[in-house]
Amino acid sequence: MAALSAKRITKSRGLTRKVQYLMANGVTVYTGGMVCLNSSGLAIPAAAAADNRAVVGICVASVTSADATTWCEVLEGEFLMDAQTLAQDDCFKIVYADDDATVDDAQATNAPVAGRLIEFVSASSGWVRIGPQILVA
Numbered sequence: 543m544a545a546l547s548a549k550r551i552t553k554s555r556g557l558t559r560k561v562q563y564l565m566a567n568g569v570t571v572y573t574g575g576m577v578c579l580n581s582s583g584l585a586i587p588a589a590a591a592a593d594n595r596a597v598v599g600i601c602v603a604s605v606t607s608a609d610a611t612t613w614c615e616v617l618e619g620e621f622l623m624d625a626q627t628l629a630q631d632d633c634f635k636i637v638y639a640d641d642d643a644t645v646d647d648a649q650a651t652n653a654p655v656a657g658r659l660i661e662f663v664s665a666s667s668g669w670v671r672i673g674p675q676i677l678v679a
Contacts, residue, residue, distance in 0.1 A: 563579065587642040618674070625637070
C-alpha cells in the first residue's frame with residue numbers, strides 16, 4: 543500500500559469522538575488518513591519515522607499546515623482499515639501504521655502503534671480501534 547495523496551473514505555462504526563491537534567509546519571493530512579503525533583506532539587500523517595508517537599485518529603478534513611498555528615481535527619473510534627497481512631488470530635492485538643492508510647500486525651522499523659484490531663475481515667482489511675485508550679490492556 544502507499545501513503546495517501548488525496549482524500550479517501552474511511553468507514554467508521556459505533557461512537558466516535560472528535561479531538562484536535564496542532565499540526566507540524568509544512569505537512570498535509572488527508573481526509574480519511576491516520577494521523578499520529580511527532581516527537582514534539584504535533585500532528586502529522588501516520589508514517590514509520592523515528593520518534594513518531596501512536597496514531598491519534600482519522601483526519602476529518604484535509605488540511606495543509608502553513609505554520610504551527612494550524613489545527614487538524616481527528617476522530618477516535620473504530621475504523622475499517624486497509625492492511626498488509628492480517629489473520630484471525632490477530633484479533634485484539636496491537637496493529638501498526640505502515641503509512642497513513644495501511645496497518646499491519648508486524649511492526650516495521652519505527653512504525654507507530656495504529657490501534658487494536660477489533661474484527662478481522664480479511665488479510666487485507668480489518669476494523670481497528672484508534673485512539674489513546676487502545677494502549678490499555
